[in-house]
Amino acid sequence: MPADPSRDDPVTDPEELLAELATLRSAVAAGRQTHVGFPVATDIDYSPLAPLFGSLLNNIGDPWTDPAGANHTKRYEREVLGWFADLFQAPVDDRWGYLTSGGTEGNLYALRLARARFPKGLVYHSADAHYSLPKCLDLLGMDSVVVRTDERGEIDYDDLAGVLDQHRDRPAIVVATCGTTMTEAADDVPRIRRLLTRAAIRHHLHVDGALAGVPLALADGRTSLRLNSTADSVSISGYKFLGTPVPCGVVLTRRTLQQQLGQAANYTATVDTTISGSRSGHPAVLLWYAIRSLGRRGLRERADRARELAAYAVDRLNEAGWPAWRHDHAFTVVFPTPPAAVTAKWVLASSAGRSHLICMPGVSKEVIDEFVADLADAVDPRPRQRKRRAPARRTTRPTAEVAPTTPADVLHSAPCPR
Ligand SMILES: Cc1ncc(COP(=O)(O)O)c(C=O)c1O
Incomplete structure (x- = not known):
């Protein structure tokens, strides 16, 4: 029978609603202990930020243009982006990025940017790359080649060299993974860069570092994720190593590359440089809190x-x-x-x-x-x-x-x- 459009919804008693929410909270807390297969840190206490969740915070548009009004956290977003840009050694005078909804959006942004640089580019990613990549490629209508991996999940460099050689007529857009989903394998980004340079193929090298990007960059002496001479873009997840209570991520690139994508000012007083329009402003404060409190x-x-x-x-x-x-x-x-x-x-x-x-x-x-x-x-x-x-x-x-x-x-x- 079709639903009666004039029917009102039954309103639940506030105490009953609170009891239901308490049950939900207990169930989530009880499951945390045995939920060991998925990469979410649980050691950072974000509860001091709970009061902020009573307000809409909308970081619509480019991080470097503030929307009208006070209900945004762009100042915090810029500080967080600066911190990540330092971590990934992006050049001080040539860095850009924004806080995404997660790793998928970061990959989508990077591939869209790479397509703007190289409209005829062919995308290469490994067989162990995240499932978001084929989806992004489908959305963007980009051609791709899947490269073999070794038995521990790392890209097979000989296979990559071979397929690059077969398609020398097209620019290469290579996605390296730092932290594959099954084994946390990390592709050797400088080695891939050397391979591309040696092959003399024009290229964009993106690093999907959703899980391991930040821990690897934090490890002393690791230079594999440098955004100046090695990678052209990097995306990471915010809720994995930093355990934010809402999904979020970061995508970073160089400003000179980002400027190759169209950007238009609009009625919001911001510049539309991101994939989504409205973006939650809460992750900026959450990440700021983690970075500031732990260093x-x-x-x-x-x-x-x-x-x-x-x-x-x-x-x-x-x-x-x-x-x-x-x-x-x-x-x-x-x-x-x-x-x-x-x-x-x-x-x-x-x-x-x-x-x-x-x-x-x-x-x-x-x-x-x-x-x-x-x-x-x-x-x-x-x-x-x-x-x-x-x-x-x-x-x-x-x-x-x-x-x-x-x-x-x-x-x-x-x-x-x-
Ligand atoms: C390597 C990698 N890339 C991308 C993603 C997608 O991230 P999200 O689910 O935040 O969109 C994940 C998530 O698990 C991942 O591990």
């Missing part, structure tokens, strides 16, 4: 601790007989997909017999120990169940879920290289 050193220490925990997780899993590995720079620990008893409780990311957990800031040693203990139980429940004094856990786990499984059962479909 580069605090952020670097968080990354170091996350890597130490990931190394610990690899050791613990290997000791438990479940072969695990990680890239040296990575927070991500890769291993054969555990038995159903484990995946029923722990939210892991799994694909083709492989799973990962990510030791983002906020994950503790205790969480890793509990995960490994659950895995050991699931692989060989009997002796450990006698040792563990946790009746609730024993009784709630159905027998079928703890059927002994060995890594060998799954390894045939889950290579654990090196």
Whole structure:
């Protein structure tokens, strides 16, 4: 039956609404502990900023033109962009960027910019690049070539050189990934740049650094993400390493490149240089708060601790007989997909017999120990169940879920290289 358009909605009692919101909040908090497969830091307390969520903050248009009125945070956005531009070593007099809705928008912006530079450009990205790339290419109507990766998820440089050579007649738009979604592999950006220079092909080199861009740039001595001589654009996610409570991201490039895209002033008093029109102004203050309260050193220490925990997780899993590995720079620990008893409780990311957990800031040693203990139980429940004094856990786990499984059962479909 069609809905009656004159019917009013039932109005819910305010106390009932608050109770429902409290239930939602508890459910989100309860799930946080076992949500280890996805890269979201949970250690930064953003609650002092909660009162700001009572107002609309709209950073419409270019970060360097302020809209009329006070309900925006462009000053904070510019400070945040300056911080990221310094981090990625963008030239002081030739830098530009804006705060996006997330990694996808950053990739979309960068590809649109690259297309403006090279309308006949051919896009190259690896087989392990994020799924947003094919979507952006489809939206922009750009041709692309998928480049092979090695078994640990890094782009195959010989394959890239080969396909570049086959298409020498077209400019190259190469997307390098710093932090692939399954293994957190980081393509070697300077090596790709050298390859492009040696091939003497006009090019735009974009870095999708959604997850690992910031931690890699924070690590001392890493020059791979320089926005002057190496990369032409970089995009990162704000809610991953910096754990903002709303999705957001940053895209950066050089101003001289950005100016190749059309930009028009309009009735909002701002210049329309971004993909979306209205943009939330909250992420600018959230990122500003994280940067100001922790500083580069605090952020670097968080990354170091996350890597130490990931190394610990690899050791613990290997000791438990479940072969695990990680890239040296990575927070991500890769291993054969555990038995159903484990995946029923722990939210892991799994694909083709492989799973990962990510030791983002906020994950503790205790969480890793509990995960490994659950895995050991699931692989060989009997002796450990006698040792563990946790009746609730024993009784709630159905027998079928703890059927002994060995890594060998799954390894045939889950290579654990090196
Ligand atoms: C490498 C990479 N690129 C892009 C994205 C897309 O980011 P978002 O979901 O913020 O649009 C992600 C998200 O997981 C990612 O890992």
